Amino acid sequence: MQQIIDRRLAGKNKSIGNRERFLRRHKEQIRDAVKRAVEGRGIRDIAQGEDIHIPRRTISEPVFGHGQGGRREMVHPGNKDFVRGDRIERPQGGGSDGSGSGQASDSGEGDDDFVFHLTKEEFMQVFFEDLALPNLIRTTLADTPEFKTHRAGFSSDGTPNNLHVVRSMRGAIGRRIALGSESRRELARLEEHLLRLRGESDTPARRHEIEALERDIEALRARIARIPYLDPIDLRYRSRVRTPVPTAKAVMFCLMDVSGSMDEARKDLAKRFFILLYLFLTRHYEKIDIVFIRHHTQAQEVDEHDFFHATETGGTVVSSALVLMEEVIRARYPRGEWNIYGAQASDGDNWHDDSPRCRELLQNNILPLCRYFAYIQVVEQEQNLWYEYAALAQESETFAMRKASEIDQIYPVFRDLFRKEGVAA
């Protein structure tokens, strides 16, 4: 019995379970590495994999082996000019360790770290571990007008294009058998009787009886023939039902103060926060729109490049951005179809009388439309906007605010904002 088996299609990734166990074991190191990567790396390539360095000694599997010392004799190939009794300086740095125990360093990287690549998915997994989008529960069916059709068995009415021929014919056969069986049994009985009568001697009474029988048989045959081959009640249609699906579209509003007081460093902080939020949303929604709104005394909707790089100067009226955001929502993102998220970054500077108005706008107009609204202040100092917002945060569950004045605070702050219930940051 000789055979060749094509195994190529039979599951690759047999080792995926082993890889998971490996990652699990080194979770701490991986988490640290991810954290360092987030802090160190440029924002545009944040959603990439990462090389993880793990000190070799923590992943070594110790076994008993010989150490240096004692007497050993090793045979080597490729003698050039040695003769018996030659003495050679002992090479420094250990030389060969033991006789063939384990492989010599198996990579070109020597003995320092065990390096491996975390895939993008795994990276993001670690990155957003223990985080959850708040208020996801509110994606209820009531406000989700998107439907998906799928099959749900068969029904007796429908459109011709959904006609299920096999089912229909099967029903027809059953109906024909059921309706004709009584007549057929009768017919068989009469025919048998007729056959018997014909076999007997011919008398007028018999002839009369035979004629009557033949009439009956004819009538029965006609009745059987009248049973329709296919009847409208046989028809079966594939049933397709529409089930509402939670909408998988989200729009994220990035609001940023670009007034004179926001310097590059502060903008960079804000940008990091926006990116984190964006990445996080990509894990939950298939389609995400981003709306960039920047403002000083007036707000305008811009593209990404202008949002982060164009410089403006002037005073600050935060409410202008909120007003514009509401306008955009009303115009383009109906609440029933879109999950709306807002993220606002500012240095807390605002024209004094404007702050109460901001709070009012948020509370009455914007928060009811939003899934979540996060405010991040990129300086320590608390000003009137902070106080107003702080009062709002007390009342509203969908509003959260934090301060982050250094780059390395962004990630913890973000984690803090989106922490799952009952999990320590």
Next chain:
Amino acid sequence: MSSTFNRRHVGQAASPEEYGGRRRAAPLRVPPPLALSERPSQPLPGPSDWTFDLIERYHAVIRGTAARFGLDTYPNQLEIITAEQMMDAYASVGMPVNYRHWSYGKEFISTEKNYRRGQMGLAYEIVINSNPCISYLMEENTMAMQALVIAHAAYGHNSFFKGNYLFRMWTDASSIIDYLVYAKNYVAACEERHGVDAVELLLDSCHALMNYGVDRYRRPSKLSLTQELDRAKDREAYAQQQVNEIWRTLPPRLDKDTAEKDEALRFPVEPQENLLYFIEKNAPLLEPWQREIVRIVRKVAQYFYPQRQTQVMNEGWATFWHHHLLNTLYDDGHLEDGIMIECLKSHTNVVFQPPVGHPAYSGMNPYALGFAMYTDIKRICEAPTDEDRYWFPDMAGRDWLETLDHAMRNFKDESFIGQYLSPRVMRNFRLFSIVDDEKDPTLEVSAIHDEAGYRTLREAMSRQYDLGSREPNIQVWSVNLRGDRSLMLRHTQDNNRPLHNNAHEVLKHVTRLWGFPVHMESVDGGGDVARRWTVDPAGA
């Protein structure tokens, strides 16, 4: 699969047809070259891309040729796999199924990384010592490579697995896959019941002692999957009973002489070299499922034990036969020139031995050494010189096939080299040996490939492949039954070589398994204790 054929377990008499009966069905003779009438009119097509049909045809002629040389093999099962699947197989020590463990994940990650960077080519083949014998052919290989791999794995390695005495004694090719399936399911069930962490910790500890989990002198009983399952329960109950000796709390009788009593209480009565076996049977605190996992690791270690002892022989045999089979095919007119040249090129790469000091040097290449030795045995049989007549009087002029077959069946690396390493091979490799004695400030060249050095070299080379001196000799010395139930291990130094620094780490693993303090003494050549270690369970 078929445990009924396992007469060692069932107790049937050996069939005289079988090698176990120390007899062979028919004496091997070198076949005459193919008669002209039997030669093919034209060679097999030799495109670089393989097809299933072509593999079948190549396989058929290789099979026929192997049969002419009397290679006795298990049935072959060739499987085509992708590079990724090859890496999977790599990572789980070459087996098609295995239980899950992070170290295999680590293996996979580093294999994958090296492969992606092009630092390392994948092995062309993996062959599994099972019945039927499974050989993996990689999708990326060219037709010539597939032919080479079939000859190498499906006929070379396969016949070695079936013929070599170590494999016959220690492995049961028919049940290994079943056993691994059982092991995988059992470990998975334990993970579910007792948590991944607990199982991982246990496996870590077992793996640390894996090399000390083999029986060297007794065949372990082999059971098929069903029997294995049936007996698992009995075994658990029985094993738990055995622990009682250590737990005995009855006060000892005081009227006896103390020295005599100590003698009587010595446990184990004799030192034990199979650490895992001792732990499985005697560790006081292990749960039944833990004992079963220790047993699984032990069984897997035992399965690989012959492979670790026959690297040179096994690879050399397979290399010799792919070389010989393909050359015969070529002579018979089956192979195109292009195919043959590609095979020879790969063959040359495989048997390359970088000299010491070469950047690629990492010890002897077992393919090169084995191939050279088998080839030289053939040469000695066919065209002996005076030197060969002096060194190998019983081989010179004999039938080479029979001599080679005898060598393959009855030796392991250590004895094979001790018996067959010829002066010519030593000269060709330009072997020399270096003595490294810590008492000496310098290294000394103790022998080179000359008349005075051949025997020394051969002995040194043979020792180098002796597992007994490659691995430290560590045995279970005693258990303190009356006191703290501590376990004493003893390391007997080989040539005063001390243990590696990670001995302490390994002892921690032993302590985890044993559950009570573990001591180890390292005894040097003079019988003095050179070093002591002690690990408490609290610190482990």
